[in-house]
Amino acid sequence: MRQPATAVALACAILAASVIAVWRGPSIAPGAPTAPDTPGGILGPDVLDVADFGLGEILEGDGPPLERFAPDAFPAAPEPVGVDDIPAPAGGPVDFRRYPTPDEVVAFTDQLAAARPDLVEVFEIGRSWQDRPVRAIRVANEALGDPLDRRPAMVIDAQHHARELISGQVALYNLWWLVHFYGTDPLVTHLLDTRVVYIVPIVNPDGAAIALADYQAIRKTANPTCCDDDGDGRYDEDATSGYGYGTDDVTVYTFDQAWADAHPDNPFQGDWRSHLLKQPERAGRFTGALGGPRQRIAPRDQDGDGRSEEDQRGGTDPNRNYDWFWDQGVADLRSDAFRGPAVWSEPEVVAMRDFLAEIETLATSVSYHSGIDLILYPWAYSTSAELPDAPMYELLTRKGSQLTEVNGFDGSIRTWIARGLYGAAGSSVDYIYGHLGAFAMAPETYGGSSLTRIERLGTTGVFSAGQSTAFGFNPRQEDILASTDRWNRFSLYLLAATPNVELNGLAVDGDDVVVTLGNDGVLPVTLAATVSLAGGGEREAVTAEPLHAGQVALRFARADLAPTGNRLRVVATLAVGTRPHTVESAEWTFSLLQDGTVRLDAGRVRPWVDLSVPFGGWWAGDAWNAEKYRCPPGRTCPPQIFATPPVTPNPAVPTLTPFPSATPTPASDPPTATPDGRAVGRAFLPALHAPGR
Structure with a gap:
């Protein structure tokens, strides 16, 4: 985070004067030990010690808000570097240089759909408690390739939790990038020609609106009937207002003169606590954290009971409301991780459930969050349940650590959620992996200091320090692009890893017709190919082992086939350990000509391409298995998951030599049908750096 500015402006003097007028608290001699009878110790009752709380309490909100801790409690995020040339839209409702409202996101997605109706379709999958639309945007080239409902699918969602503004920006940037670079970037073009992507940029639009305007720390939905926080028989009648993004909570600290003079810009260094002359005291909430006029935000007792803000809006944690061990979730309605009054109680979560259920070919899923910098994968509900695909998760997220070491950031740490962060029943990532059988991940995209200024x-020795939960969970607006670019790389990698099967070649070889199939994604599939026979019936060939990023040649006796009207059907099943299911199906018809060749009558032949090239290979090397990439800070390092990358192309079944991605060619003698000539021949991403740079 950038160093907050030091100012002696009139506004600062007015603020400090107002604070000094209400100053109270015992004096403490410089360097003196804390007196046993000093309430709250040297920091006093208004500033808490982060060591007294668990990471889960702070991130989930069961502990105090970030503003209540000392200014140096949370490390600053790295200063972004080398980000001046990151592409972004110019102007418009979303430009990735500020945090947009839900209405602006709606306008932005409408603009994309209007500009590229050939690629973008917007769906309203539900309505929120406050009647805002929950939108899903489908991105794919529908005119080229298989029907969309038979293509492998990936879902990206964000902002289950209201205050995690950057997560929604990451999802929107994924969307914009795919649309903007289709037709000019070979990787993006190939991905949208062969796969389908669904993006839900804001799962919780009510909460997003509240976080921006009224209460920056809100995590939950705006459920108006679930939670009488103060037990007075009324709901949400004394909620915070006016404390949205761009405001902060100010605390005043008085240091001895020598320390203040030695550290005029930032006294919160080293053993700063020993130089306090008074216990710190909160001055209240103020506008102006992003610049502009500073005005105090007075707390309001809206129900006249002598207390302020004791009955907040909502709500239920939408990421604890899914039907995956929901009954083990937090039942305390005052908790920010409250599971809800019933499973599927939230309309936003029901919208996601019904939407996901319709995507029969769902293969991969990413749900973006923020609050810390981690790549998370199942299980969230258990530290000990069997994780059938642990090696594959380890390999994919290890590569994620490599891809996210960019723009001045270290590579993101990867971990099994319950082992490396905290336990969470009823989460979307567990539901999607456990119930729907898709590879699901939940990256935490950002964590930084709550210090605003x-x-x-x-x-004098008097300093005011502003803090904000919103700044701890989200980068400053001028740094949004550094994070969206960073995680866009991971999204593109997972989309490329999503399995996709193509007919790479169709040719006669002696007495056989050779069908060459290729999976250009690295996630494993088993293939079942059936060919109709001249005398009726079908003949099936099934791959013996899952196919990773490679090809397989299947042979069918030419004598069994008809001169015309032969139908080839291929079904790809995701080889996932929870619920194997079809993620792609495709059909072709062909004829056998008298000259001994084969003619493709329906469908297309595409050359096999190596999609690992833009990412510097499918897998990260051993250097990315260092503890710094797999051990979350402040936690016992989880048990290491050992994984050996599968060889690509997979040698367990008969394969053809893969062709270099720079000059892809058909896998056999050129078929009669002309293959789609688009190729993935250049690295989209900048050169990858060595770990720990």
């Missing part, structure tokens, strides 16, 4: 009163 430090201001000194003239040349």
Whole structure:
């Protein structure tokens, strides 16, 4: 995070004067030990010690808000570097240089759909408690390739949790990138020609609107009937207002003069606590954290009971409301991780459930969050349940650590959720992996300091420190692109890894017709190919082992086939350990000509392409298995998952030599049908760096 500015402006003096007027608390001699009878110790009752709370309590919100901790409690995120040339739209409702409202996101997606109706279709999959649309955007080239409902699918969602603004920006940037670079970037073009992507940029639009305008720390939905927080028989009648993004909570600290003079810009360094002369005291909430006028935000007692903000809006944690061990979730309605009054109680979550159920070919899923920098994968509900695909998760997320070491950030740490972060029953990632059988991940895209600004009163030892939950969970607006670009790389990698099967070649070889099939994604599929026979019936060939990013040649006796009207049907089944299911099906028809060749009558032949090239290979090397990439800070390092990358192309079944992606060619003698000439021949991503740079 950028160093907060030091100011002696009139506004600062007015603020400090107002604070000093209400100052109270015992004096403490510089360097003196904390007196046993000092309430709250040297930091006093208004500033808490982060060591007294668990990581889960802080991130989930069961602990105090970030503003209540010392200014140095949370490490600053790295200063972004080398980000000046990151592409972004210019102007418009979403430009990735500020956090848009849900209405602006609707306008942005409408604009994309209007500009590229050939690629983009917008669906309203549900309505929120406050009647906002929950939208899904489908991105694919429908005119080229198989019907969309038979293509492998990936789902990207974000902002289950209201205050995690950057997560929605990551999903929107994924969307914009795919649409903007289709037709000019070979990787993007190939992916949208062969796969279908669904993006839900804001699962919780009510919460998003509240976080921006009224209460930046809100995590939950705006369920108006679930939660009487203060037990007075009324709901949400005393909620925070006016404390949205761009405001902060200010605390005043008084240091001895020598320390203040030695650290005029930032006194919160080293053993700063020993230089306090008074216990810190909160001055209240103020506007102006992003610049502009500073005005105090007065707390309001809206129900006249003598208390303020004791009955917040909503709500239910939507990422604890899915039907995956929901009954083991948090039942305390005052908790920010409250599971809800019933499973599927939230319309936003029901919208996601019904939407996901319609995607029969769902292969991969990414649900973006924020609050810390981690790549998370199942299980969230258990530290000990069997994880059938643990090696594949390890390999994919290890590559994620490599891809996210960019723009000044270290590579993101990867971990099994319950082992490396906290336990969470009823989560979307567990539901999608466990119930729907798709490879699902939930990256936490950003975590930083809650500190917004430090201001000194003239040349005195009095400093005011502003803090904000929103700044701890989200980068400053000028740094949004550094994070969206970083995680776009991971999204593209997972989309490329999503299995996709093509007919790479169809030719006569002696007495056989040779069908060459290729999976250009690295996630494993088993293939079942059936060919109609001249005398009726079908003949089936099934791959013996899952196919990763490679080809297989299947042979059918030419004598069994008819001169015309032969139908080839291929079904690809995702080789996932929870629920194997069809992720792609395709059909072709062909004829056998008298000159001994084969003619493709329906469907197309595409050359096999190596999609690993833009990412520097499918897998990260051993250097990315260092503890810094798999051990979350402040936690016991989870048990290491050992994984050996599958050889690509897979040698367990008969395969043909893969062709270099720079000059892809058909896998056999050229078929009569002309293959689609699009190729993936250049690296989209900048050169990858060595770990730990």
